[in-house]
Amino acid sequence: MLVNITNIVVGGKQEKFQSSITFDITFEVLQDMPDEIEWSLVYIGAPKDERYDQVLDSFSMGPLVKGTMQFQLISDPPDYKKIPTKEDLFGITAIILSVSYKSQEFFRVGYYVYNNYTSQENIENEPAEIIIEDISRQILCDKPRITRFDIDWNSKPSNVKEISAKEFMFQEEKQSVQSTEVDDRQQVF
Numbered sequence: 001m002l003v004n005i006t007n008i009v010v011g012g013k014q015e016k017f018q019s020s021i022t023f024d025i026t027f028e029v030l031q032d033m034p035d036e037i038e039w040s041l042v043y044i045g046a047p048k049d050e051r052y053d054q055v056l057d058s059f060s061m062g063p064l065v066k067g068t069m070q071f072q073l074i075s076d077p078p079d080y081k082k083i084p085t086k087e088d089l090f091g092i093t094a095i096i097l098s099v100s101y102k103s104q105e106f107f108r109v110g111y112y113v114y115n116n117y118t119s120q121e122n123i124e125n126e127p128a129e130i131i132i133e134d135i136s137r138q139i140l141c142d143k144p145r146i147t148r149f150d151i152d153w154n155s156k157p158s159n160v161k162e163i164s165a166k167e168f169m170f171q172e173e174k175q176s177v178q179s180t181e182v183d184d185r186q187q188v189f
Helices: 087-091 119-123 163-169
Strands: 003-011 015-016 022-030 039-044 054-061 067-075 093-100 104-117 135-148 179-181
Touching: 003 104, 015 039, 015 179, 039 067, 087 104, 093 119, 104 179
Parallel strands: none
Antiparallel strands: 003 022, 015 135, 022 067, 039 054, 039 093, 093 104, 104 135, 135 179
């Protein structure tokens, strides 16, 4: 292992749906790395259909030098118009942060997300049209789903079979990977 994600703090656990999504991330680089690592943040628009997944942010970082690094990931919110149904908008969904090296995913953390109206009027009498300004997004950070994948850090980029977001958050895993749920209100670790 050349990179170890040591801490992720979710900012703004409960915000207006259209507010930014923020993560404070700390990781260790165990030796100098000439190649980049890739980060990806995905919002699951419909748990039963990956076509509605929205990549909120995707970027590379590197080359990296040995040591501890920190950064803040600030992402735009998902586009609610791309979420197919009201049930998908207001049901339980997820947001997933994944990290890869040479096209091999080595870390993934997922958080369940719950969206709901904030005004009692709209909670009791659901409006015919979505009033996005009255919707709150709650990222349930008390039990993140964390998976670390064993990869070949010295190999060239490969075509490793990825676990889908649906499989990761909403079904039992079928691959042999280290996966844990953590019970902590602010931090992954």
